[in-house]
Amino acid sequence: MLPNPEHNSHSNPVMVVGAGPVGLLCALVLARAGVPVCVLESEPRTTLDLRAGTFHPPTLEMLEPLGVTQAMMAVGIRVPTWQSRDLQEGLVVEWDMGVLKNDTPYPYRLHLEQHRLTPILLGMLQAYPHAQVLFSHEFQSLDQTSSPGAVKVVALDRSRSDLDQARPVEFTSSWVIGADGGKSLVRKSVNIEFDGYTWPERYSVVSTTFDWAPLGYADNAYISDPDQWVAFFKMPDVGPPGLWRMTVPVGTDLSDEEVLHPRYANAIFNRVLNAKTPIEFPIVHQSVYRVHQRVAKEFRVGRVLLAGDSAHVNNPLGGFGLNSGIHDAMNLGEKLARVFHGESDEDLLDLYVRQRRTVNMEYVQEISIKNKHNLEEKDPVRRRERIALLRSIAQSPEKTREYLLTSSMINSIKRANAIT
Template sequence: MADEDRRVLIVGGGPVGLLCAWLLGRQGIPVRLFDLNDAPQADPRAATTHPATLDLLADDGLADDMARVGLVAPIFQFWDRPSGQKMAEFDHAILKNDTAHPFVVQCEQFKTAKLLLERAQKLPNVDILFGHEVTGVSHGANRVTLDVQGPNGQQSHAGAYVIGADGGRSVVRKQADIPFDGFTWPERFIVLTTPFDFQASSGYSFRSYFADPDEWCNCFKVSADGPPGLWRTVYPASPDLSEEELMSDAAVQARMQKFFPSSRPYEIVHRNLYVTHQRVAEMFRKGRVLLAGDSAHINNPIGGMGLNGGIQDAANLAEKLSKVLLDAAPEALLDLYSRQRRVVATEFVQEQSIANKKRLEASDEETRRRNLGELREMAADPVRARQFLLRTSMIASQQRVAAMTLEEV
């Protein structure tokens, strides 16, 4: 069998695409990955890696390496900003019988990508081609062909399947004409990053969520380049204000001081403003086109479920695609992949991330009291706390996937 009859083409060199490349390549499957950037992007994006995801990444010491270059965070907290009270604290240690990793690892996305790239590049059957932009995708009954613009001009690459792991604006998804339904939040999200130590000053855990009727906040720590690390704060931003108005030094300091009053100005090492969507592809498989990660589903970042969902997509897809290519398993396995992961995206990731946002932004005082009271009661009840953590840690969604069978497709 010629290489191109088994080769898997991957578009996107982030953690999802690189994980697919590594997992498939380890099985001896020829893989060719394309990314339009010249190297993995080091922008500060997603960092939270949940227990269910760490369990999938334990092989070859990958989860351990992520913990080494990141931060282990077993605890997260909910705070009421108007009163300054800590309303609830949850410790993943309660999941010690449910997972080999009863904690979260705060490992920035680019660090995870780097660890995966190092592993994938050691495999002789895996080609990683940065600086290559996929401009066209065509797929028939027996193969898929990509038009790729690279340093040597326009070229065509053929393979058995293509995996689109190329983000929310996925060329692969668009070329395959797969609808991407959902909505866009009216407010934008602003991220301000500082070396200020919120744990030392205020006792905040490495993952803290602040409910406020006017302006909620997420505050979490990453290791960055090493001690002392950095703290990222995330807020909603009015759609009525311009980027210049929101991102000026004066506006940034005013926002930080309003939320976290300090006698000194904050050192801000990074600031970003972005639009947030909640969308899920109509299908994650169309013939020989497969979608994973942000190309298949995008959501707001509260709770850190987007990247985790993408990594779980990659592990699920690589396992099934390997069986199809190496063991002559029925292609219906790929339909099962599509069904399983779409259920997770809609019933867990979308639902949970929207609920997380609504919990923090509730403005009605009665609703606020009820939300915070429920969190306090759950945290105080080990049974309810475990059930809550099974869902937030994405263990429950993996259990849901495991219960779905080929007969359901």
């Protein structure tokens, strides 16, 4: 039976800032454990913009007991193989995730748009009477010095259309989780530095209904090229046949307007297609965004904790960003529930920090940077060596398994669990 939140009526709710996937999942894990939670979200609803969309096996394993994986599988696309390609060489290796069948019940990637996951999490969270989600409430500031064991939070309430102006509202919470994304105001409020750097190039995301499967493309493919690498993802969209999404780096010489023109998307697709006569691709969506490699110096200051993009950001090569945020949310939610119920002392939260920050530094940052360097390698000798290395790994079932244990994040979870 779930603990009854009434038993903790003396305790203030946990405040989660941000109703992105990480914030909603933190809140869901806490609510399931009987912890009263309140989520503040500045937008009037869960956001719709195209972002992450690849889910790795450990993420699916973690979300299964919550019933989230089952809901995702009903609308997502299973991707049992993915490809390493080269623009000149063509297919280098097709990786079969089936070699992980003894390591995980989910030996595949699942593709699902991030904005289709958030409504699933929100619906589950809203089923708990002790969970509250306040949209159009923008976090402004916090104070954890005025009363011991409590954090005062001030937000701007824009939900009242009958009022001309937003009105400040004050909340008293027991703990605050900053899940308010890369520009996190929660992180800034507690003066945590966001160490790292921003890449000079932006990334462009383009979706088309043109079907790449008959040309031999797996539902996920990474194409190396010294001038402009390409990452392909087949996404479910509103249902079959789905969409093909492509991410490419964009040089600093082009304006956002030029990059967002269908002419630019068409030029890239035609370059990959290598057709004698360029064709017109049906373009459904285009966006451009900046990419960073940053990790917060601390994930915890007193009663304030960070999770997801507010704690760490990385390039999307490997699909680690959102997955690692979900791993944070599960880890933190479970530990904070125990602390909240008095089953464990606060030191348990420092274990969350040690496990998740270490893994982010050693794994998410390191491998996403390496993936990027590999795809964009300009030195022809090193490019040939890398292609030969990938092919030699693919020759050995044991090396293939080890390669896929790392690329599918299974090794990162093993590493985190080994930290005490």
